[in-house]
């Protein structure tokens with residue numbers, strides 16, 4: 242493929258579905274995926290060299306975490322140039338090659354957009370801190386100092402930074418003012434109430450859309466909008482000093498999440514619908530899409546998620562759903578959530594695309610949060626729920642948190658009991674040096690122990706491995722119109738520890754049944770089982786179908802084809 246030509250025009254598909262519906266999305270943390278030049282850090286050519294592996298998982302969309310020029314104070318989430326490639330990851334030609342090769346394999350590529358803040362090395366911030374008068378003076382959140390009773394300089398209010406729970410304000414000697422940083426002090430917050438900032442960010446979106454990217458994952462959106470009067474946050478009555486993270490001393494009711502954020506986001510989403518990006522509008526499966534990162538408000542998660550549809554066209558945007566991290570691994574809370582959430586989406590619009598994730602670069606590994614059997618059942622749930630299913634790189638191998646010696650800690654965040662390095666360790670490709678990730682003497686984070694016996698290569702040939710399970714699930718999801726585009730109906734069974742839901746489209750009805758309990762159980766389903774399709778246990782132990790009765794081993798998850806009935810959204814058999 243010629244990397245200099247925009248790679249977007251591809252053989253048009255005659256599908257009337259959008260690619261986002263039922264997508265299998267694979268999140269790549271570029272630093273840790275594949276190093277191609279032996280410097281111990283993953284890079285874009287490394288990713289390109291692994292595209293066939295990704296495709297074989299049944300993935301149809303890749304999400305790349307940031308690869309932009311950055312001083313790496315927060316490993317790329319501190320962007321110094323939104324329209325470039327950091328030399329550590331390669332060149333723009335490497336990006337073009339990756340995009341082109343991704344499209345060549347009929348996969349989409351979405352990229353991380355970090356709109357809330359830039360690096361302190363971004364040209365906008367350099368200009369903004371240089372003068373209170375210049376054209377960029379109001380692009381960031383600047384305020385004069387306050388004075389305490391002794392006349393000492395103090396920050397404008399009590400807001401805290403997310404990464405360390407210290408003051409979110411940093412004094413700047415040049416401007417003789419404080420600037421706001423909701424995250425690291427080297428990540429100053431952009432002033433989104435300035436329309437020039439919004440205009441500039443939409444230009445960034447067009448730069449990448451013109452190259453042919455299929456959409457964006459939008460980072461940390463809650464912080465884009467805060468109280469313009471900068472009122473103090475309220476104290477958190479549940480805060481336990483010395484036990485809770487310092488950031489949770491306050492409720493953050495004014496420092497983030499003001500409703501104007503939904504107007505900003507719908508303004509961004511409108512870019513995806515501009516004429517230039519609907520060039521294949523006859524084929525809606527080419528529609529660009531963006532997904533926003535925001536963890537829900539604890540007491541009302543469904544309200545939290547639905548707020549993102551205010552003023553939003555659900556054909557081009559959706560909020561991330563983080564219940565895969567928020568909910569305990571129990572049948573009852575999941576049953577309740579799934580029933581209520583999908584009813585709310587259906588009522589809003591048939592065009593809504595939900596999204597599920599059980600792992601990402603900010604949260605402890607799935608296989609460390611749960612047991613091996615539970616993590617396999619979670620994989621079945623992830624890949625049979627509606628909407629977009631996000632797999633974090635390495636979770637398909639059952640990778641666990643790495644152990645980071647104190648002298649090798651990289652993450653600037655001290656939250657979550659010592660930072661996010663454990664979930665960011667290098668991919669385990671093979672039994673070779675550094676697990677095949679890199680030929681360097683030392684990799685940027687240490688490689689997990691045990692890779693000699695369990696890695697992508699060894700798991701490929703083991704039918705009981707995580708990789709084999711994920712590949713089967715990916716293939717199943719791609720081949721199943723019910724899993725990709727079907728309705729969702731949650732059933733309540735006699736056994737409270739068993740979750741059951743049916744995805745149905747046309748004549749295809751697939752039930753997912755998960756035993757959350759640690760004892761074997763026989764359940765009576767409200768419909769007849771036709772055949773078992775997949776189980777988290779090996780073939781020999783597979784649940785046996787017996788009309789409406791199904792036997793499940795402890796922690797087993799099964800998928801089975803069932804007879805259409807009124808109960809599961811189909812015509813009575």
Ligand SMILES: [Ca+2]
Nearest residue numbers: 276278282284
């Ligand atoms: Ca490298």
